[in-house]
Amino acid sequence: MNSPLFSLTDRVAVISGAAQGMGRATALALAQHGADCVLVDRNRSGVESTGSEIEALGRRTLVTTTDVSDPDAIGELFRQVDQRFGRVDFLGNIAGDGHLAKPEDLTIADLQRVLRNLVIGRFAMCQEAGRRMLGQGRGSIMNIGSLASSTALGRGHIAYSMAMGAVIQMTRELSTEWAYRGVRVNCVTPAQVVNPSLEARMADDPTLEGRFLRGIPAGRLGQPRDIMGLAVFLASDASEWITGAIIPMDGGNMAMNAGGTPGHEQRPVQAFLHEDPLKKAENV
Numbered sequence: 001m002n003s004p005l006f007s008l009t010d011r012v013a014v015i016s017g018a019a020q021g022m023g024r025a026t027a028l029a030l031a032q033h034g035a036d037c038v039l040v041d042r043n044r045s046g047v048e049s050t051g052s053e054i055e056a057l058g059r060r061t062l063v064t065t066t067d068v069s070d071p072d073a074i075g076e077l078f079r080q081v082d083q084r085f086g087r088v089d090f091l092g093n094i095a096g097d098g099h100l101a102k103p104e105d106l107t108i109a110d111l112q113r114v115l116r117n118l119v120i121g122r123f124a125m126c127q128e129a130g131r132r133m134l135g136q137g138r139g140s141i142m143n144i145g146s147l148a149s150s151t152a153l154g155r156g157h158i159a160y161s162m163a164m165g166a167v168i169q170m171t172r173e174l175s176t177e178w179a180y181r182g183v184r185v186n187c188v189t190p191a192q193v194v195n196p197s198l199e200a201r202m203a204d205d206p207t208l209e210g211r212f213l214r215g216i217p218a219g220r221l222g223q224p225r226d227i228m229g230l231a232v233f234l235a236s237d238a239s240e241w242i243t244g245a246i247i248p249m250d251g252g253n254m255a256m257n258a259g260g261t262p263g264h265e266q267r268p269v270q271a272f273l274h275e276d277p278l279k280k281a282e283n284v
């Protein structure tokens with residue numbers, strides 16, 4: 001039986017990116033705790049498949065292929081939500097794409113596309129959901145940012161990082177304006193979570209996974225399921241006084257200095273000493 005503290009019975013959640021990855025995992029976790037789900041993804045077969053899984057749990061769904069880069073389409077999405085459910089209790093603002101290009105080569109058109117998707121799109125979703133939540137006097141928004149919201153990744157992530165930086169400032173501004181009216185806005189910032197595009201990049205560069213793991217003290221990459229507990233917590237009354245928080249979901253990545261050594265790589269001091277004759281001499 002679900003704990004009442006984490007119960008989402010009779011709540012309505014809107015989740016973008018629900019066809020796969022963290023969006024699908026979020027939707028399933030919320031449905032398992034009682035929420036009805038509005039599932040948004042441009043991947044029709046994927047989002048319909050998530051919808052079937054959720055209906056099998058006995059929850060109601062609305063499945064749409066809304067492009068979350070398009071504010072007009074987002075307006076239409078929320079009109080459908082009004083008709084079907086008449087309320088919005090939670091928004092998981094998860095769908096999103098980056099674009100890889102060196103800073104000196106990035107076209108302004110590609111930069112605008114990424115900003116339209118991750119900044120304008122995330123904001124339009126917050127605005128439409130937020131208006132309804134303000135009317136209800138209650139609601140919770142979970143924006144997905146990234147490690148790239150506050151640190152640099154290099155490797156051509158300039159457009160993505162600029163956009164994800166904006167997502168945490170959007171979160172702070174919205175939480176500051178809306179908290180006293182019962183609407184909470186938080187941002188989850190994942191490190192590397194396995195998805196098809198990450199797998200393709202790791203296949204292209206066989207050194208990449210090892211480099212990621214050196215930055216993750218937990219010693220493994222993230223999996224979509226890692227967001228399930230956080231999503232339920234942020235959607236439920238258990239997090240009633242949590243707003244404006246930037247929450248790392250990163251196996252310890254942000255806590256570790258760039259020159260730090262994760263425990264899973266540590267070897268006995270003696271092993272290092274033997275590699276470096278000078279150090280060995282100093283310690284004799």
Ligand SMILES: NC(=O)c1ccc[n+]([C@@H]2O[C@H](COP(=O)([O-])OP(=O)(O)OC[C@H]3O[C@@H](n4cnc5c(N)ncnc54)[C@H](O)[C@@H]3O)[C@@H](O)[C@H]2O)c1
Nearest residue numbers: 017019021022041042067068069095096146190192193195
């Ligand atoms: N996976 C990671 O390592 C990682 C790390 C930090 C942040 N993030 C961010 O978290 C979010 C989810 O990541 P994921 O790994 O679950 O991604 P994913 O690629 O597995 O899934 C993203 C989903 O969003 C949908 N989507 C993308 N753009 C859309 C649009 N304009 N309209 C409608 N649907 C759209 C895609 O069809 C896809 O189903 C993304 O915003 C991503 O940038 C991911």
